[in-house]
Amino acid sequence: MLIYEQLQQFPLSPAEKGIANYLLAFPETLETSSIQTIAQNTYTQPSTVIRMAKKLGFSGWTDFKRAYLKEWQYSQKGLADLDANHPFGPKDNIMTIAQKMATLEEATIADTLSLLNHDSLAKAKSLLSQASTIAIFAYNANLLIAQDFALKMRRLGKSVVLSDIPGEERYLAHNLETNSCAILISYSGENDNLLGINRILQDRGIPTLAITSIGNNQLAKSCTSFLPLTTREKLYSKIGSFTSNTSIILLLNILYAVLFAQDYDGHYQHLKATGRQIDFRKASHSILEEQEVASD
Numbered sequence: 001m002l003i004y005e006q007l008q009q010f011p012l013s014p015a016e017k018g019i020a021n022y023l024l025a026f027p028e029t030l031e032t033s034s035i036q037t038i039a040q041n042t043y044t045q046p047s048t049v050i051r052m053a054k055k056l057g058f059s060g061w062t063d064f065k066r067a068y069l070k071e072w073q074y075s076q077k078g079l080a081d082l083d084a085n086h087p088f089g090p091k092d093n094i095m096t097i098a099q100k101m102a103t104l105e106e107a108t109i110a111d112t113l114s115l116l117n118h119d120s121l122a123k124a125k126s127l128l129s130q131a132s133t134i135a136i137f138a139y140n141a142n143l144l145i146a147q148d149f150a151l152k153m154r155r156l157g158k159s160v161v162l163s164d165i166p167g168e169e170r171y172l173a174h175n176l177e178t179n180s181c182a183i184l185i186s187y188s189g190e191n192d193n194l195l196g197i198n199r200i201l202q203d204r205g206i207p208t209l210a211i212t213s214i215g216n217n218q219l220a221k222s223c224t225s226f227l228p229l230t231t232r233e234k235l236y237s238k239i240g241s242f243t244s245n246t247s248i249i250l251l252l253n254i255l256y257a258v259l260f261a262q263d264y265d266g267h268y269q270h271l272k273a274t275g276r277q278i279d280f281r282k283a284s285h286s287i288l289e290e291q292e293v294a295s296d
Helices: 003-009 014-025 027-032 035-041 046-055 061-077 094-115 118-130 141-155 169-175 192-203 218-222 242-261 264-278
Strands: 133-137 159-162 181-186 208-213 225-229
Touching: 003 014, 003 061, 014 027, 014 035, 014 046, 027 061, 035 046, 046 061, 061 094, 094 225, 094 242, 118 181, 118 208, 118 225, 118 242, 133 141, 133 169, 141 159, 141 181, 141 242, 169 192, 181 192, 192 208, 192 218, 208 218, 208 242, 225 242, 242 264
Parallel strands: 133 159, 133 181, 181 208, 208 225
Antiparallel strands: none
16 A cells, blocks of 8 residues: 555554544655754644554664655656556547557656666675575466466476465465575555465565565465565556556566576576577568577
């Protein structure tokens, strides 16, 4: 759940609710406001401000302030003047729809990249590169998207398993080798099944990487590492999961690329040698043709 939604919906005391309403009304002032200023402007005490932050799941005021500011600043950027839930309308012609979808795709890629930081990506890379097996837990379209990542990784010789049989996910989590790691993909970050799987993995000492939305969601907080998705869509009142799907694809492609780059020459030569032996497709024009290197 996004923090501004928590401020609206979380059961707070009257004094805490006054602070929440102030933060919702004047988020732009937060960066330069001290906790004393917030308390003064809401006729409360600094201890009440801290208590409200802790009720929302933060360690204290500073932790809350940093996260809320980041979320608010992100929300102000927009997405190329398009509504992620309804990127085109009923009166748009087919070429207008095509243009809007292309613009949405480009904007989503830039949006996802703006959320990514070096340390989080480096930590995710370290978890995956050190694991003997990578397990991926996801549902519905997210699971279909993850299959492409698994395929590419397997072609490099990396063991990747997917939770693709309903009801077997927890068995897979229980039976993973302890030197494995897991990727859990959920847009909301509040999927009870994935949260239960994460608890199993954490209890067994298996590190987990969450790919999920920004905000104060349980999956992001409880996993070992976290990569944020573009967060522009409603859960179901939308035409399609365009931005979240694009964001997941991009992040998985980035993970594949940084792992590939660890041994760029070795991986590239392996793919070429394997393809030469098993890929017998015929080229329809010169662009597709492989240039065979004569053997000694």
